[in-house]
């Protein structure tokens with residue numbers, strides 16, 4: 001170990017669909033290419049791998065444990081000894097929460113000790129609902145005594161409505177689209193955006209090489225996030241619903257048990273009904289009331305865009 005070089009740890013769960021791995025590769029390439037940085041990578045591997053494509057019931061049966069941050073078992077971590085100058089945590093959002101392997105990582109006692117007094121940058125690649133998940137990650141990081149100094153979010157190219165269908169279809173069929181002549185857009189983050197995420201790595205590599213300040217200024221001015229304020233109340237309401245149904249399902253039995261299956265099926269129908277009725281209505285209502293709530297919305301936007309800003 002070269003003591004003179006800043007040490008950076010990059011962590012992520014590499015799912016079989018592979019988008020986040022691709023994002024991490026582009027984002028952290030400048031750190032890997034720099035001769036001035038000691039870079040370590042920790043890939044999270046669940047003991048019981050998640051499928052891809054996801055069978056429909058398995059997909060939805062995952063939400064109770066995910067929303068309650070019940071950690072799935074991971075293969076042993078291979079964390080090098082010693083402190084890190086910076087930790088980069090890449091994660092997918094699952095059911096408005098950090099993905100299972102991410103929650104497991106953050107809840108691990110050895111990881112919490114490693115994160116104490118350490119600056120952390122989070123990197124999210126998800127459909128487009130990440131606000132509540134990042135709140136959970138913030139809680140876990142601050143519980144470990146870590147300091148969140150940056151957050152970068154890449155969202156799907158299909159937009160809020162287009163990706164509502166495209167992303168679950170990708171997850172459950174393996175077909176990324178576009179489908180039906182473009183009526184259902186291509187799922188996932190635009191490849192150009194993934195390539196362009198390199199700019200964050202370039203900034204980090206430059207600051208680390210000159211031993212600059214590792215604080216909230218690190219990734220500011222690079223368009224790190226874009227907060228869709230119309231989703232704030234939707235995410236809060238959906239999270240409450242996940243918590244209520246999740247509590248019921250956890251009471252019925254463990255993940256995968258037959259007792260849960262009928263209720264999971266009912267929940268899927270409930271969710272579909274909600275999506276085609278309540279969601280468009282609430283989006284319309286939010287558009288209509290936005291001029292009256294301008295101040296409040298601006299405050300929420302400022303809060304959720306921290307620390308890297310829009």
Ligand SMILES: Cc1cc2nc3c(=O)[nH]c(=O)nc-3n(C[C@H](O)[C@H](O)[C@H](O)COP(=O)(O)O)c2cc1C
Nearest residue numbers: 015017018019020092093094095096126127128129
């Ligand atoms: C079980 C599951 C639940 C998901 N829930 C959400 C969600 O609540 N919000 C969101 O924006 N994306 C959600 N996604 C999409 C993922 O965040 C991510 O975009 C997708 O898994 C592709 O990334 P990957 O190839 O790195 O896994 C979910 C995906 C899965 C598999």
